[in-house]
Each structure stands twice: as C-alpha cells, then as structure tokens.
Amino acid sequence: EIVLTQSPGTLSLSPGERATLSCRASQSVSSSYLTWYQQKPGQAPRLLIYGASSRATGIPDRFSGSGSGTDFTLTISRLEPEDFAVYSCQQSGSFGQGTRLEIK
Amino acid sequence: QLQLQESGPGLVKPSETLSLTCTVSGGSISTPSYYWSWIRQPPAKGLVWIGTISYSGNTYYNPSLKSRVTISVDTSRNHFSLQLSSVTAADTAVYYCARYDYGDHKYFDPWGQGTLVTVSS
Numbered sequence: 001e002i003v004l005t006q007s008p009g010t011l012s013l014s015p016g017e018r019a020t021l022s023c024r025a026s027q028s029v030s031s032s033y034l035t036w037y038q039q040k041p042g043q044a045p046r047l048l049i050y051g052a053s054s055r056a057t058g059i060p061d062r063f064s065g066s067g068s069g070t071d072f073t074l075t076i077s078r079l080e081p082e083d084f085a086v087y088s089c090q091q092s093g094s095f096g097q098g099t100r101l102e103i104k
Numbered sequence: 105q106l107q108l109q110e111s112g113p114g115l116v117k118p119s120e121t122l123s124l125t126c127t128v129s130g131g132s133i134s135t136p137s138y139y140w141s142w143i144r145q146p147p148a149k150g151l152v153w154i155g156t157i158s159y160s161g162n163t164y165y166n167p168s169l170k171s172r173v174t175i176s177v178d179t180s181r182n183h184f185s186l187q188l189s190s191v192t193a194a195d196t197a198v199y200y201c202a203r204y205d206y207g208d209h210k211y212f213d214p215w216g217q218g219t220l221v222t223v224s225s
Contacts (some may be wrong), residue, residue: 035211037166044215051209097150
C-alpha cells in the first residue's frame with residue numbers, strides 16, 4: 001500500500017503570497033495518477049489537478065502541479081481569499097492527510 | 105451535468121449495519137468509462153477510500169475495511185449502495201460517493217455533497 005505524506009500540516013500565508021504544498025509517496029508512483037483536491041469547510045472535495053500537472057476544468061492558472069517519482073508539489077502562485085482551504089493529494093486508493101492553508 | 109446525492113440514516117447504533125445509497129443524475133451509471141466509489145472522512149481527519157464498483161458489479165475494496173464492506177449497483181435505478189457492518193464509533197464520518205475515472209489518470213470527480221453518519225447508541 002502506498003502512503004502519501006503531505007507537508008506542512010498547516011501553512012499560514014497572506015493573500016498575494018505564493019504557496020507551496022508537498023506530497024511525498026512512500027514508493028515511486030506514476031505521475032499520471034497523482035491528483036490534487038481542494039476542500040472548503042462543509043463542502044466535498046473539488047478536483048484541482050490530475051496527472052500531477054493538468055488543471056481540471058475551470059481551475060485558474062495560478063494553480064500548478066509538478067513532480068515525479070515520490071515527490072509532488074502543488075503551487076498557488078498568488079493567493080486569493082477563496083484559496084484558503086484544505087488540499088489533499090491522491091494516488092489510486094490512497095489519500096494524503098491534507099494540508100490546511102490558512103490566512104495569516 | 106452529472107450530480108451525485110447520498111442518502112441514508114444519519115444515526116446508526118454500534119454493532120449494526122450502516123446503509124447508504126448514492127443516486128446519480130444527469131448521466132447513466134452504466135457508462136463503461138467510469139466506476140463508482142465511496143469515500144469517507146472522519147471528523148477533522150483525512151479522506152479514506154472505502155471501495156469502488158463498476159456498472160457490471162465488479163468490486164474493489166480497501167483492505168482495511170474489506171471484511172465489513174459491501175458495495176452494490178442497481179443500474180435500473182441509476183444508483184449504487186454501501187453497506188458497512190458491525191459499526192463502531194470509529195466509523196463516524198462524512199460519507200461521500202464519487203465517480204471514479206479509471207482511465208489514464210484515476211481520479212474521483214464529481215463528488216456528492218456528503219452525508220454525516222454518526223455511530224452512537
């Protein structure tokens with residue numbers, strides 16, 4: 001079973017700043033199968049990035065994904081107020097524990 | 105636009121069986137390109153995949169839950185269901201249903217809004 005570890009657990013930033021979130025796999029995974037979701041309080045997860053770097057429909061281009069092997073990154077280039085949420089990575093049947101992005 | 109909606113009891117007693125249904129609207133559950141999944145999220149914790157079913161009834165379960173989980177599909181009603189037996193307080197969670205794209209990228213989208221199930225006497 002692949003374990004996905006996300007860091008940091010909580011990230012405190014201000015609007016306009018750049019956010020970098022990490023997802024590390026316990027063994028090498030195909031980048032084709034690495035997905036990122038955004039989840040706001042009381043809402044279901046929303047597909048953000050699939051195939052490690054492809055934005056889902058309607059996702060702004062300030063969101064980008066990268067990585068390969070065991071290390072993957074979600075970057076938000078310039079934070080907007082609506083970006084403060086929990087972000088989770090997923091590979092097949094495994095999810096990371098999530099990174100909470102909060103307003104500083 | 106495809107939509108999924110979970111339904112079922114919000115309160116289940118310990119040792120009993122949790123039963124939920126996910127109704128799919130705006131599209132057919134019999135689409136060969138997709139599977140259908142259940143995922144849960146305990147309070148203040150991360151997402152946990154429970155299992156997945158194809159429209160033809162092939163099932164795939166999380167090994168940690170496999171002994172207690174049954175997922176079934178009813179194509180005539182365009183819905184699929186989850187049964188989790190012998191529940192304990194640890195099964196308290198928001199339960200989501202989602203479509204699983206098992207093609208080139210293997211992701212869950214879209215998701216239902218989720219339903220909170222509390223296990224308590």
